[in-house]
Amino acid sequence: DGGITQSPKYLFRKEGQNVTLSCEQNLNHDAMYWYRQDPGQGLRLIYYSQIVNDFQKGDIAEGYSVSREKKESFPLTVTSAQKNPTAFYLCASKPSGRANTGELFFGEGSRLTVL
Amino acid sequence: AQSVTQLDSQVPVFEEAPVELRCNYSSSVSVYLFWYVQYPNQGLQLLLKYLSGSTLVKGINGFEAEFNKSQTSFHLRKPSVHISDTAEYFCAVTTGTASKLTFGTGTRLQVTL
Numbered sequence: 001d002g003g004i005t006q007s008p009k010y011l012f013r014k015e016g017q018n019v020t021l022s023c024e025q026n027l028n029h030d031a032m033y034w035y036r037q038d039p040g041q042g043l044r045l046i047y048y049s050q051i052v053n054d055f056q057k058g059d060i061a062e063g064y065s066v067s068r069e070k071k072e073s074f075p076l077t078v079t080s081a082q083k084n085p086t087a088f089y090l091c092a093s094k095p096s097g098r099a100n101t102g103e104l105f106f107g108e109g110s111r112l113t114v115l
Numbered sequence: 116a117q118s119v120t121q122l123d124s125q126v127p128v129f130e131e132a133p134v135e136l137r138c139n140y141s142s143s144v145s146v147y148l149f150w151y152v153q154y155p156n157q158g159l160q161l162l163l164k165y166l167s168g169s170t171l172v173k174g175i176n177g178f179e180a181e182f183n184k185s186q187t188s189f190h191l192r193k194p195s196v197h198i199s200d201t202a203e204y205f206c207a208v209t210t211g212t213a214s215k216l217t218f219g220t221g222t223r224l225q226v227t228l
Contacts, residue, residue, distance in 0.1 A: 004158075035218075040124065042205065042220040043159075058215075090158055101166055102147045102209045104216055106158035 004107035023091035032074035121219035138206035
C-alpha cells in the first residue's frame with residue numbers, strides 16, 4: 001500500500017543532542033512538508049520541499065534542518081539550537097500537476113520528548 | 116496571506132446528538148478549504164474538501180460542510196455523532212494548489228454517552 005512512513009514513533013532525547021526524524025513516502029509525490037504540533041496551537045510549518053535538492057523555510061524553521069536528496073525521503077534534524085523541541089512532528093506530502101488539489105497526505109507522526 | 120480561525124477549542128456533545136464545528140477563514144482571493152480529523156497519537160486524515168462547485172460538501176463518516184463565501188465560513192456538521200467521532204478536528208485553507216496549507220488551532224470533539 002502507498003503511504004508515508006515516519007520513524008521512530010516515539011523518541012527521547014537528552015538536552016544538547018541532535019536527533020533526526022525519518023520520513024519516507026512511496027506515493028511518488030513531488031512536495032513534502034514537516035509540521036510541528038503543540039497542544040492548542042494547531043500545526044505549524046517547519047520546512048517544505050517542492051522538488052529534489054531544494055527546500056524552503058516555513059514559519060518556525062529556527063533550530064531545525066532538512067535535506068531532500070531523494071524524492072522519497074525528507075528527513076528532519078532537530079538540533080540542539082531548538083529551544084523547546086518536545087512536540088509531535090508530522091510529515092506530509094502532496095502530488096504535483098493535475099493530481100494536485102492542495103490536499104496534503106500525512107504520516108502517523110513522531111513524538112519527541114526531551115528529558 | 117490567508118488565516119483560519121476555529122472558534123471553539125473544545126465541543127462536548129452527547130452520543131446521537133447533532134454537532135457543528137465552526138471555521139472561519141480570511142483571504143483576499145479564492146480559497147480551497149479542508150477539514151481533517153486526528154485521532155490520538157496519529158496523523159491527520161482528510162474528512163472532506165471544497166475546491167469549487169456545490170457549496171455543500173459531503174465527506175467520510177457522515178460529515179458534511181457548507182462553504183459560505185459571504186460569511187467566509189466553512190462549518191462542519193454531523194446530524195448524529197457516535198462515540199468513535201471523539202477526536203481533534205482541523206480546518207485548513209489554501210489559496211491555490213501551489214500555495215501552502217494553513218491550519219486552524221483545532222477543535223476537540225468529545226462525545227459521551
